[in-house]
Amino acid sequence: xxxxxxxxxxxxxxxxxxxxxxxxxxxxxxxxxxxxxxxxxxxxxxxxxxxxxxxxxxxxxxxxxxxxxxxxxxxxxxxxxxxxxxxxxxxxxxxxxxxxxxxxxxxxxxx
Amino acid sequence: xxxxxxxxxxxxxxxxxxxxxxxxxxxxxxxxxxxxxxxxxxxxxxxxxxxxxxxxxxxxxxxxxxxxxxxxxxxxxxxxxxxxxxxxxxxxxxxxxxxxxxxxxxxxxxx
Numbered sequence: 538x539x540x541x542x543x544x545x546x547x548x549x550x551x552x553x554x555x556x557x558x559x560x561x562x563x564x565x566x567x568x569x570x571x572x573x574x575x576x577x578x579x580x581x582x583x584x585x586x587x588x589x590x591x592x593x594x595x596x597x598x599x600x601x602x603x604x605x606x607x608x609x610x611x612x613x614x615x616x617x618x619x620x621x622x623x624x625x626x627x628x629x630x631x632x633x634x635x636x637x638x639x640x641x642x643x644x645x646x647x648x
Numbered sequence: 649x650x651x652x653x654x655x656x657x658x659x660x661x662x663x664x665x666x667x668x669x670x671x672x673x674x675x676x677x678x679x680x681x682x683x684x685x686x687x688x689x690x691x692x693x694x695x696x697x698x699x700x701x702x703x704x705x706x707x708x709x710x711x712x713x714x715x716x717x718x719x720x721x722x723x724x725x726x727x728x729x730x731x732x733x734x735x736x737x738x739x740x741x742x743x744x745x746x747x748x749x750x751x752x753x754x755x756x757x758x759x
Contacts, residue, residue, distance in 0.1 A: 589720055593711045596725070600704045609700055612725040614707070 543569050543640035548606040557630040566636040573639050579622040580635045584646065586617050595619055602641055608634045654680050654751035659717040668741040677747040684750050690733040691746045695757065697728050706730055713752055719745045
């Protein structure tokens with residue numbers, strides 16, 4: 538597994554349980570993120586916005602990133618909030634790709 | 649309450665429990681819709697798409713309608729599916745506005 542900082546890494550195709558992160562790996566990677574937590578075995582964070590247009594534009598920015606990395610989160614979209622949840626179907630749990638995308642979304646909102 | 653067909657109606661500001669629909673009214677309005685159901689006291693339908701881009705473009709079309717009608721659904725967005733759920737916070741349940749927007753989304757997908 539790459540040891541480069543998450544934010545500098547890119548998603549790559551991962552398939553099979555050998556790419557599934559174990560608890561110590563998850564704990565270590567969570568330390569590189571801010572505000573993300575594990576909920577129902579998904580990497581999860583809520584983002585809040587002033588109005589619906591801002592909310593929807595954020596959804597589109599996340600979607601652009603999802604397409605570029607070919608890794609797509611589940612989104613729950615309300616009037617002023619978006620819940621982002623990553624997991625990796627092809628490994629049956631969490632993979633490094635989930636954390637890479639979380640770091641990139643975090644960076645996006647900090648621009 | 650207006651008796652015009654849902655699709656010809658427009659959302660208007662509704663506030664207070666007197667605008668909350670009762671069960672017979674809900675059943676009558678559901679007959680004007682196709683594929684919608686009541687789940688957890690919300691008017692609910694899943695839409696499926698071939699790929700993520702189509703999914704996200706549908707989200708944007710729904711958002712455009714939501715802004716125009718000033719009535720915003722909750723959305724659950726996956727890779728190839730969107731769950732749309734309407735309710736009306738200001739009446740504490742379902743209002744005619746939820747059914748108007750559902751009819752318009754249905755019409756949108758039938759264009």
